[in-house]
Ligand SMILES: Nc1ncnc2c1ncn2[C@@H]1O[C@H](COP(=O)(O)OP(=O)(O)OP(=O)(O)O)[C@@H](O)[C@H]1O
């Protein structure tokens with residue numbers, strides 16, 4: 001019964017609040033990161049320009065960016081003396097979104113570029129030959145690569161949802177304000193509330209699973225390959 | 226008026242010249258077979274004709290008009306042709322939608338699309354596959370749907386890159402009949418790459434041999450096979466006929 005009682009150390013309402021904020025922050029970061037990353041990746045996958053190799057290598061490096069570094073960058077930008085200090089965003093959800101955005105964007109960009117480059121020539125030529133203009137053919141390429149793009153977006157979300165370093169640094173794990181699942185897990189573990197930490201971890205995994213299931217359900221014929 | 230006219234066309238990949246054609250004319254309402262060893266430049270030639278790529282130098286005319294034109298003109302030209310690729314790509318959707326794709330781009334009416342799609346699928350013996358997912362077709366079925374996808378557009382020119390390479394003998398016969406029919410019925414010109422000499426003999430009016438990026442010989446098919454002018458043609462025919 002000790003498990004249950006410690007589980008309720010955090011009130012149900014507070015638990016919901018934490019879950020909601022986690023989803024909102026990582027969801028926003030993923031949406032914003034995809035708005036930038038999918039077009040950027042599509043463009044990189046389809047075009048040929050000098051410096052493309054270098055740019056790709058840079059993006060692949062950033063895909064492995066340590067969350068705490070992303071947090072540090074945002075921290076420096078938003079801190080009192082930083083260039084955007086006047087916005088007073090440090091230790092607020094928008095700062096957390098910004099830090100996770102830095103993590104998500106390279107992942108979505110890199111994976112979209114790879115998904116598109118795989119069959120880009122083939123799809124583009126087939127579409128052109130059937131009468132598509134350039135724009136229509138590019139759209140065909142993106143549409144046909146949607147499976148890879150969607151898994152790129154999902155990977156980006158997974159990364160944001162599971163990271164702790166960035167949100168801890170720029171969010172500060174403030175109760176009722178910036179506490180998310182991962183930072184709550186860190187805190188509960190430190191305080192020795194292991195059952196609660198594990199319970200939070202299970203919630204994190206279950207939510208991850210649910211989100212990807214919903215997205216994949218809507219991605220028609222995800223399995224038809 | 227000539228269907229295609231090439232003058233001093235050179236196509237390179239990097240610094241390597243893969244096609245060098247001082248002069249080539251292709252007429253309307255004819256079936257051409259293009260022969261040549263692997264890497265000779267056959268696919269590259271079809272891609273040039275389909276305006277998927279442009280010559281590095283020289284001129285290509287389609288129906289008397291220079292193809293080095295505005296994007297809109299080139300689009301209007303390429304919409305009069307359709308190429309069936311050596312390895313066709315099927316869109317991630319049903320067979321029906323694959324065949325309808327080009328018609329939708331041309332803003333064809335819904336009823337007309339339905340009619341043409343089913344007719345084209347019927348032609349290639351794939352009507353019962355309309356609702357199937359295009360990713361779940363065999364190699365030969367894919368090739369037949371790809372041909373239907375082109376036929377549905379009733380193009381002035383069909384560019385076919387080894388269209389029967391994966392097909393069983395009965396299907397080969399059916400496809401050859403379709404190719405002849407579309408020429409006879411719709412006046413479709415056909416330019417077909419093939420490694421099958423018998424096929425060239427059976428259906429081509431004219432046969433062209435490409436070797437190392439160059440047009441070695443262009444002849445009426447019976448002359449090509451019985452009295453070729455170029456020594457290399459003779460060797461190509463001998464060499465291939467050994468097996
Ligand atoms: N995108 C490309 N980049 C570089 N080289 C290419 C490219 N496409 C084709 N080539 C080269 O150009 C030459 C002609 O190729 P092409 O595909 O036209 O040959 P082909 O006659 O169709 O051969 P096959 O009978 O094998 O289909 C080949 O040597 C090929 O390696």
Ligand SMILES: [Mg+2]
Pocket residue numbers: 267268269311386
């Ligand atoms: Mg080829």
